[in-house]
Amino acid sequence: MKKDYVIEASGLVKAYGSNQVLKGIDLRVERGTMLALLGPNGAGKTTTVRILSTLLKPDAGSVTIEGYDIATEADKVRTVIGLTGQSAAVDELLTGRENLIMMGRLYRLTKSSAVARAAELLAEFDLIEAADRPAKTYSGGMRRRLDLAVSLIATPPVIFLDEPTTGLDPRSRLSMWEIIKKLLAAGTTILLTTQYLEEADQLADQIVVIDGGKVIAHGTSAELKSKVGKDRLELVFKDGKTLQAAQQALGKAVVSTNSKDYSATLIITDTNTDVKRVLDTLVAAKLSVQSMAVHQPTLDDVFLSLTGKVNQAITEEES
Ligand SMILES: Nc1ncnc2c1ncn2[C@@H]1O[C@H](COP(=O)(O)OP(=O)(O)O)[C@@H](O)[C@H]1O
């Protein structure tokens, strides 16, 4: 069956003065799926989203959204998209409910439908208690949920989420993930930008990694991980003597050993059979293992191996 792409962009180029920000971005998003545009600060994520959502004209390249061309049918494009991100249209002085009703009226809902839709979204986004307080009193997580709710007033089939969880505490991030998962389950097509590998890993069907305005990798999370290699099995022994004996027993399956913590690392292809074989070998040699763990490559490993850089967003967050 022919695939149904809701968003198709090819050869997007954009410069600000002499700063070549996008150097030929291609991406497409299938109906009802999420594509995560993953990249560090300054990679060109927001610029890409602004182009896709008709807020900015590219220097070159083409985009269609639901078949509408952003260059010639921008008005049509705007009727099918919802945009939320760094420049959302929430009025700080109005309450959450008032913001939603106002946006509903802007989208030409009748007064009573706007009121009803506002109530529905407030409930869905866990904002009922805060509904009648000015938006300026909202916490970061509540504010982000209101931003998203406002962009959903007209139930658009396509949504752009520009770093929806950046700067949120872990609990608010999880609740935003739940909301995003519900939107996906309801059939919405989503393009989300993020600096967080884990977020792309958790939510996205497809991941496009960009750096310096170029696509440096794309695929499913599993495909990207498989590019950086296989799972590793780490065994820790009680002393150097046991480690040495284990290394002899296991032979060339051992790729490295550490004489400080008495650990050995093995590359495995099939977790169940390989781990069993290793344990059988050790038992036969009367060697006991203190602890063992299987490590799968993370998207962090992918990012590191693709860019040669550690992802700043993760590093900063942990510090
Ligand atoms: N309006 C603008 N004028 C000049 N330079 C800009 C403008 N917007 C973004 N840039 C530059 O474009 C590059 C990419 O920015 P952006 O798309 O915001 O990246 P990201 O969203 O991935 O952090 C950065 O170097 C940024 O400084």
Ligand SMILES: [Mg+2]
């Ligand atoms: Mg950005």
